[in-house]
Amino acid sequence: xxxxTVNGRQIxxxxxxxxxxxxxxxGIEIPTLCYDPDxxxxxxxxxxxxxxxxxxxxxxxxxxxxxxxxxxxxESPDIVEARRIVLELLAARHDFSCQTxxxxxxxxxxxxxxxxxxxxxxFTDGGRHVYPxxxxxxxxxxxxxxxxMCTRCVRACEEITVARAINVKDRGHNAKIATAFDGxxxxxxxxxxxxxxxxxxVGALTSKVSAGKGRAYEVDRVLTTxxxxxxxxxxxxxxxxxxxxxxxxxxSEEYSPVNKGAxxxxxxxxxxxxxxxxxxxxxxxxxxxxxxxxxxxxxxDLVAARLxxxxxxxxxxxxxxxxxxxxxxxxxxxxxxFARAVLGTNNVDHCARL
Amino acid sequence: xxxxxxELEKDAKCIFVIGSNTTENHPVIGMKIKKNVxxxxxxxxxxxxxxxxxxEMADVYMAHLPGTDVxxxxxxxNVIINEGLVDKEFIDNCTEGYEAMAEVVAKYTPxxxxxxxxxxAEDIRKAARIYAESEAAxxxxxxxxxxxxxxxxxxxxxCNLAMLTGNIGRPGTGVDxxxxxxxxxxxxxxxxxxxxxxxxxxxxxEAVRAKFEAAWGVPLPPNNGLTLTETINKAHEGxxxxxxxxxxxxxxxxxxxxxxEEALEKLDFLVVQxxxxxxxxxxxxxxxxxxxxxxxxxTFTNTERRVQRVRKAIDPIDGAKPDWQIICELATRMGYPMxxxxxxxxxxxxxxxxxxYAGMSYARLEGRGLQWPCPSADHPGTPFLHKDGKFTRGKGxxxxxxxxxxxxxxxxxxxxxxxxxRNLYHYHTGTMTRRSVALDKHVPEAELEINPHLAAKMGIxxxxxxxxxxxxxxxxxxxxxxxxxxxxxxxxxxxFHEAAVNWLTNADSLDxxxxxxxxxxxxxxxxxx
Numbered sequence: 001x002x003x004x005t006v007n008g009r010q011i012x013x014x015x016x017x018x019x020x021x022x023x024x025x026x027g028i029e030i031p032t033l034c035y036d037p038d039x040x041x042x043x044x045x046x047x048x049x050x051x052x053x054x055x056x057x058x059x060x061x062x063x064x065x066x067x068x069x070x071x072x073x074x075e076s077p078d079i080v081e082a083r084r085i086v087l088e089l090l091a092a093r094h095d096f097s098c099q100t101x102x103x104x105x106x107x108x109x110x111x112x113x114x115x116x117x118x119x120x121x122x123f124t125d126g127g128r129h130v131y132p133x134x135x136x137x138x139x140x141x142x143x144x145x146x147x148x149m150c151t152r153c154v155r156a157c158e159e160i161t162v163a164r165a166i167n168v169k170d171r172g173h174n175a176k177i178a179t180a181f182d183g184x185x186x187x188x189x190x191x192x193x194x195x196x197x198x199x200x201x202v203g204a205l206t207s208k209v210s211a212g213k214g215r216a217y218e219v220d221r222v223l224t225t226x227x228x229x230x231x232x233x234x235x236x237x238x239x240x241x242x243x244x245x246x247x248x249x250x251x252s253e254e255y256s257p258v259n260k261g262a263x264x265x266x267x268x269x270x271x272x273x274x275x276x277x278x279x280x281x282x283x284x285x286x287x288x289x290x291x292x293x294x295x296x297x298x299x300x301d302l303v304a305a306r307l308x309x310x311x312x313x314x315x316x317x318x319x320x321x322x323x324x325x326x327x328x329x330x331x332x333x334x335x336x337x338f339a340r341a342v343l344g345t346n347n348v349d350h351c352a353r354l
Numbered sequence: 355x356x357x358x359x360x361e362l363e364k365d366a367k368c369i370f371v372i373g374s375n376t377t378e379n380h381p382v383i384g385m386k387i388k389k390n391v392x393x394x395x396x397x398x399x400x401x402x403x404x405x406x407x408x409x410e411m412a413d414v415y416m417a418h419l420p421g422t423d424v425x426x427x428x429x430x431x432n433v434i435i436n437e438g439l440v441d442k443e444f445i446d447n448c449t450e451g452y453e454a455m456a457e458v459v460a461k462y463t464p465x466x467x468x469x470x471x472x473x474x475a476e477d478i479r480k481a482a483r484i485y486a487e488s489e490a491a492x493x494x495x496x497x498x499x500x501x502x503x504x505x506x507x508x509x510x511x512x513c514n515l516a517m518l519t520g521n522i523g524r525p526g527t528g529v530d531x532x533x534x535x536x537x538x539x540x541x542x543x544x545x546x547x548x549x550x551x552x553x554x555x556x557x558x559x560e561a562v563r564a565k566f567e568a569a570w571g572v573p574l575p576p577n578n579g580l581t582l583t584e585t586i587n588k589a590h591e592g593x594x595x596x597x598x599x600x601x602x603x604x605x606x607x608x609x610x611x612x613x614x615e616e617a618l619e620k621l622d623f624l625v626v627q628x629x630x631x632x633x634x635x636x637x638x639x640x641x642x643x644x645x646x647x648x649x650x651x652x653t654f655t656n657t658e659r660r661v662q663r664v665r666k667a668i669d670p671i672d673g674a675k676p677d678w679q680i681i682c683e684l685a686t687r688m689g690y691p692m693x694x695x696x697x698x699x700x701x702x703x704x705x706x707x708x709x710x711y712a713g714m715s716y717a718r719l720e721g722r723g724l725q726w727p728c729p730s731a732d733h734p735g736t737p738f739l740h741k742d743g744k745f746t747r748g749k750g751x752x753x754x755x756x757x758x759x760x761x762x763x764x765x766x767x768x769x770x771x772x773x774x775x776r777n778l779y780h781y782h783t784g785t786m787t788r789r790s791v792a793l794d795k796h797v798p799e800a801e802l803e804i805n806p807h808l809a810a811k812m813g814i815x816x817x818x819x820x821x822x823x824x825x826x827x828x829x830x831x832x833x834x835x836x837x838x839x840x841x842x843x844x845x846x847x848x849x850f851h852e853a854a855v856n857w858l859t860n861a862d863s864l865d866x867x868x869x870x871x872x873x874x875x876x877x878x879x880x881x882x883x
Binding site for chain 1 (some may be wrong): 360382386392532536544547551552566574577578580583585589593594596597600621622625631643644647650651652653655658660665666667673676681682683687689697703722740779780781782785788789791792793803866870
């Protein structure tokens with residue numbers, strides 16, 4: 001363990017921790033943008049600067065090791081001033097269109113600008129870059145006018161998904177996130193998992209499927225298990241006014257043991273079938289080759305009577321039940337109980353073979 | 355899976371992927387495999403007729419001909435035995451049947467296997483050495499292994515390979531079938547099978563049956579039931595009169611849809627419970643509207659046997675009911691009162707009858723869930739099975755397995771091998787993904803993968819419609835020219851009703867044990883339109 005003094009308070013942390021880790025472990029919050037505990041350290045945004053007594057330069061706390069006896073200030077006047085300048089430098093390439101931004105209210109850059117009173121940038125001589133927002137893929141909106149070059153998307157693409165579809169093109173003020181040859185995602189190795197959206201701290205990368213349907217502060221997030229393949233990823237259904245309006249994920253291993261927040265294109269973007277106008281909303285009974293709408297009572301009575309009649313005339317083994325891998329365990333339990341105890345047959349199977 | 359998903363990223367030193375296009379069909383597992391290979395130095399062996407994404411980073415890639423898995427694995431075992439790479443201690447202490455297996459494998463030299471599989475003998479040797487010499491080697495497979503007339507043989511061969519090298523019962527080892535559907539593991543666990551009650555308790559076992567008869571209060575049938583594929587065949591023969599289909603879509607997913615269609619039309623009564631008017635529901639006498647996973651509580655069990663909560667996010671849409679309520683209402687109307695206040699009550703009843711789930715409760719499933727077997731309330735769950743080489747039956751049994759050719763082979767009239775599967779952007783019969791706007795916009799139609807040489811010979815250009823035919827029928831489908839498969843193999847997916855490939859597949863070639871259809875091999879031809 002090492003012992004250090006932060007804002008006048010003594011804290012302890014395991015040897016090998018960074019200053020940021022030591023502080024977070026002890027409940028001391030330091031602003032970060034490029035830092036992500038699951039990704040390789042970048043140390044590039046400089047939001048996490050802290051003052052260390054006896055050091056001539058401010059330290060980026062996300063990469064600086066915590067040393068025994070260090071005396072750290074995380075919110076001293078000099079640090080606050082430095083953060084303002086950092087934010088202004090980042091703002092020199094950020095389009096403040098917060099009113100219409102999907103991430104309004106869920107944007108770390110917005111939060112920090114508010115907290116440190118940064119309203120605009122002194123460093124926009126010659127204007128901001130204006131990048132076209134024109135990637136035609138149906139999943140991910142790429143608005144690089146809001147990008148602050150934290151590179152979390154690049155690292156998530158490389159380290160979580162291992163697609164390696166994007167990287168940093170050009171340097172300095174001209175740096176930009178791009179696919180090879182700066183083209184469309186569909187022409188790159190991108191698999192549209194949306195891990196880049198998950199880690200983006202601003203509104204540069206957002207879901208086109210959820211666009212306009214509800215902001216983070218308007219939705220309830222319900223933790224559940226994905227309905228597609230057998231991996232069993234945990235995801236969060238975003239609900240607004242009793243409608244599913246999006247999918248996000250929980251990155252804690254304690255709640256998302258299989259995937260730790262990572263999803264695939266189907267899990268993250270394939271949820272709107274729930275609201276499809278094709279959904280069945282009434283029982284149907286076929287008469288003379290055509291379906292007509294029926295009440296639940298009529299339909300259930302008819303099904304029960306027909307099954308009962310066939311059971312009596314042809315025996316239980318003239319009937320079968322196909323249960324489903326799409327249903328819950330509880331429903332599968334009931335479906336096989338229905339086949340065995342009610343119909344009286346072991347003719348029950350499902351799509352495990354298909 | 356005998357082991358856990360996490361081990362594929364952290365513990366496995368060698369991953370052998372056969373018959374699984376993991377990055378498309380289990381993308382998040384694919385990510386973990388890639389991470390282990392690229393950043394932690396695990397070796398990767400890939401065997402697949404198509405040069406899938408994972409093949410690009412494999413140490414060895416073997417493009418074996420569809421349907422030659424047994425030969426390929428026997429070839430690897432031949433090398434392992436002849437080069438003394440077996441785990442003799444494991445074989446002696448934990449297994450039986452080695453001699454008979456070794457005797458069969460003796461003739462499968464890499465050169466002999468090369469003739470069957472088209473995989474160069476040297477690659478078979480290399481793969482065998484990498485797998486056998488790794489400290490912890492795991493085999494991942496999926497429907498590419500099982501959907502064959504020799505599906506059971508293929509799986510047994512995989513088990514042979516794992517036992518031969520002692521790669522079972524430790525972290526990072528194992529035999530890992532990657533299950534393709536969210537709750538296919540759970541459906542099997544819950545007794546959604548014609549031969550077992552929940553927890554794989556045989557319906558033919560009298561003591562087990564007595565337990566369920568006591569719990570459910572009725573006499574239960576003693577004979578094994580019919581599998582799904584057999585049910586369709588029996589309906590076709592007129593012996594099955596009534597069918598209750600809950601959330602299944604056989605008119606897209608089953609082999610030879612002409613045959614399925616005739617079978618469904620012969621039924622006296624078909625009831626379909628689903629969220630959409632599926633291809634199958636159109637044939638129903640009564641359709642009952644169910645709800646999606648977002649509208650109900652419950653649990654799913656994933657491919658690593660982890661039972662996790664499903665939580666209701668929204669109320670059922672107007673007019674639809676949760677499937678469990680529909681089943682209860684039907685049972686009650688048929689004179690068997692069934693009433694539960696919540697899915698949790700059903701879970702409590704189930705677990706009392708299911709030893710592998712006995713220690714679970716909704717409270718315990720909060721957070722990380724639990725992996726079965728979890729026999730008691732203080733049991734932590736089981737991340738990997740067969741610890742210390744202890745198998746369910748006692749000793750692990752080697753099977754001596756000869757290679758058998760697929761049932762329907764190419765001939766002059768149908769010179770190609772058609773193999774089917776899924777892609778990243780769609781799921782199974784497309785019921786959900788075709789109605790997810792972005793997914794359907796991105797990949798709106800079926801494509802037939804054709805090797806460039808074949809395309810050139812036939813004058814087919816990329817993107818043009820061709821006719822794909824088998825002895826069962828034909829569909830028109832867009833050609834996609836790609837060199838990821840051999841000249842005599844074509845591939846497409848079964849997601850698209852507009853070009854439903856299961857009109858073409860074969861209902862007659864089933865695995866004799868599992869009754870799984872041979873979706874991965876049938877004889878086909880393509881013609882220019």
